[in-house]
Amino acid sequence: MARVFITGSADGLGRATADTLLHEGHEVIVHTRNTERLAAVKDLVHRGASAVVGDLADAGQTRDVAAQVNRLGSADVVIHNAGVYSGAQVLPVNVVAPYLFTALIQRPRRLIYLSSGMHHGGRDTLAGLDWSGTRPTGSYSDSKLFVATLALAVxxxxxxxxxxxxDPGWVPTRMGGLGAPDDLRLGHLTQEWLATSDDPAALTSGGYWHHQQRREPHTAARDVTFQTGLLDALAGYTATTLK
Incomplete structure (x- = not known):
């Protein structure tokens, strides 16, 4: 059985993933933005999950969440699920937090980053971005291109x-809306499979997946120069190098 840390586990795909993995007997670490949100994962904790707390829009709190995870022991898998769709916090939550967790959490055996089909509309430029979230400079599509790039760089x-x-698809969660057309179960099945399966296809790296099928990502995500530029920009902003 694996120890799996899932960011953004209070609702949506993160909670559904945690629920499934707990049911399968895995050790799960759930995450909520603040202590008030712990009520939303109370049932998961009663079933054996551990919980960590911190607002991923704040780099200091993100570092503290990483420390909380490390204190619980080495994670076998980290699923970077947390995300926001709009506003100034898109880059801090969707990109900076996964980068810091990758750099700071004891290296797991498997890493899974939630991107989106919308990443194909992302801009492959790093100019003029405010990673702090003080002002909105990156779109959701941009952020999902960056996080796909991070996954392939790692x-x-x-x-x-x-x-x-x-890419979990457009599923009926709080972010996706009740009218989203895709299957909610399929929206978290691929993460669970990549996290825990011994299927040879799941034991691969550098993929961009949709419903357990490899898809071709935006060309920039595989571009080593763009990968290096993104890592350098994030290292410069966070003063933390991915080694």
């Missing part, structure tokens, strides 16, 4: 880790 740099990006 796959290249860490050959001993299975690092993949996932």
């Amino acid at each position: 796959a290249r740099l860490w050959p001993d880790v299975h690092s993949n990006a996932v």
Whole structure:
């Protein structure tokens, strides 16, 4: 059984993933933005999950969440699920937090980053971005291109880790809306499969997945120059280097 840390586990795909993995007997670490949100995962904790707390829009709190996870022991898998759709916090939550967790959490065996089909509309430029979230400078599509790029960069740099990006589809969650057309179960199945399966296809790295099928990501996500530029920009902003 695996120990799996899932960011943004209070609702939506993160909670659904935690619920499934707990049911399957895995050790799960759930995450909420603040202590008030712990009530939303109370049932998961009663079933054996551990909980960590911190607002991923704040880099200091993100570092503290990483420390909380490390104190619980080495995670086998980290699922970077937390995300916001709009506003100034898109880059801090969707990109900076996954980068800091990747750099600070004891290296797991598997890493899964939630991207989106909308990443194909992202801009492959790093100019003029405010990673702090003081002002909105990056769109949701931009952020999902950046996080897919991060996943594929880690796959290249860490050959001993299975690092993949996932497009969960447009599913009926709080973010996706009740009218979203895709299957909610399929929206978290791929993450669970990549996190815990011994299927040879799941034991691969550097993929961009949709419903357990490899898809081709935006060309920039595989571009080493763009990957390097993104990592350098994030290292410069956070004063934390991915080693």
